[in-house]
């Protein structure tokens with residue numbers, strides 16, 4: 099008789115045990131390489147990385163810092179090559195500059211940091227006979243977008259009084275994108291990038307709306323406001339209203355001006371992921387990553403055009419400008435019950451319930467309409483958090499990636515953690531966020547009514563409650579807990595072709611390093627979670643891309659540990675002792691060339 103397979107198809111590898119090795123650890127029989135690191139030159143004329151003599155001009159032609167979201171897109175006509183798009187979420191100057199004086203950064207250091215933010219587009223090439231990927235420097239599609247690149251504001255807020263500044267009286271041209279965390283790839287061949295913790299770049303906030311978004315009232319840690327007045331709200335009060343959007347990039351057109359789509363609302367967008375309705379309209383999910391914040395859905399009203407003609411591509415770049423923005427409200431179906439040490443389940447045996455998408459505002463070609471009493475449509479799109487407060491949306495435990503499974507249509511919401519849940523006067527556990535002082539986070543599974551992306555009603559249940567499986571408050575979709583990997587702080591998610599959910603973690607609270615995990619979402623192995631890799635000291639795992647024969651991850655902020663600096667590095671990854679720690683992208687493949695996990 100045939101031996102019963104050891105795991106679900108796509109997840110048949112020997113799980114990597116939790117560890118604290120200062121390296122990327124992959125399963126037995128798998129290989130890896132560093133594809134590209136902070137500072138590697140990608141544009142024509144960019145010099146090799148020399149951290150002791152770094153300049154803003156050099157950095158603007160080199161791969162940026164702290165890579166997060168990754169997309170790998172097809173490149174027709176160039177064999178063995180793909181287009182890599184990466185987010186550079188933020189900079190950590192203490193690990194970038196020797197002798198950095200955080201009270202007195204120099205103009206050059208600040209300008210290097212501006213150039214190390216943003217996005218990279220770089221063609222990568224596969225070694226024949228292995229899964230190794232290497233960059234193709236100076237390829238004409240390679241591109242850097244930074245904190246000073248021109249972007250276009252589109253949608254209902256473009257040109258509004260709320261976004262006009264002295265440098266841009268028309269309110270449509272913004273310099274730069276900041277804190278791009280996760281993102282998504284659209285069915286029309288572009289990429290989406292979420293501007294997340296933009297508040298930290300702006301000084302001297304004073305309005306209630308600034309406070310609601312966490313903009314501080316004094317100077318910033320980075321002190322950028324000393325070098326460009328647009329980062330000082332006392333001088334340019336509207337500049338901050340031009341960040342916190344979903345950015346769309348056409349990576350196939352290096353001359354294109356990327357867009358900030360205001361119809362998707364303004365909040366700390368973790369990312370943005372797209373699916374299509376049966377009649378071809380885009381639906382975009384996005385989480386607002388902060389404790390007790392919400393998650394959202396945008397349903398577009400225009401249909402995607404197929405093909406790669408210029409007119410089709412131009413049309414598709416306007417798809418996210420018209421439609422309705424919704425926020426989620428979840429209702430449990432059992433009497434309130436906190437998951438506690440006893441491992442008790444609710445009366446009906448499941449943490450589950452129903453939900454509705456509450457409309458906030460609709461953008462049309464003829465203007466926008468608010469669905470929130472006391473707020474104009476423009477206010478809803480700029481101060482989206484306040485609109486969601488008013489309609490009674492459900493406060494979640496830090497919504498990170500919200501992503502539909504392309505195989506089943508079910509939507510997964512990674513809720514990374516919330517140590518403040520039920521603490522002091524903060525909201526207590528509810529059926530959708532069932533653990534007080536939630537250190538390890540959980541993952542929600544959501545089914546749109548009739549499995550239609552545009553439905554305004556849905557059902558939900560908890561798919562995973564993270565932690566050490568020996569902890570009775572953990573839950574792995576009902577799978578026996580003696581054979582699953584421990585997991586903590588789910589953040590980015592992705593799917594493989596089998597419909598398995600892959601989860602990257604950020605901030606492991608179990609004492610081992612962050613990593614990447616795969617878990618079956620259906621069949622008799624549903625809930626069987628297995629760890630695929632771990633990352634170096636201080637790093638989080640980001641941007642997973644799961645292809646048939648390759649897994650790609652971003653190792654973000656390796657060596658970011660309290661007290662670490664260039665002089666006292668906490669990690670020697672990836673280049674070894676005596677070198678700067680460098681955030682980097684890693685490819686993993688099977689040594690025998692086979693498909694991942696089969």
Ligand code: FEO
Nearest residue numbers: 279294368387498
């Ligand atoms: Fe940048 Fe929500 O992680």
Ligand code: CA
Nearest residue numbers: 432444448450
């Ligand atoms: Ca229930």
Ligand code: CA
Nearest residue numbers: 279280498589
């Ligand atoms: Ca993230």
Ligand code: CA
Nearest residue numbers: 498514589604
């Ligand atoms: Ca995170």
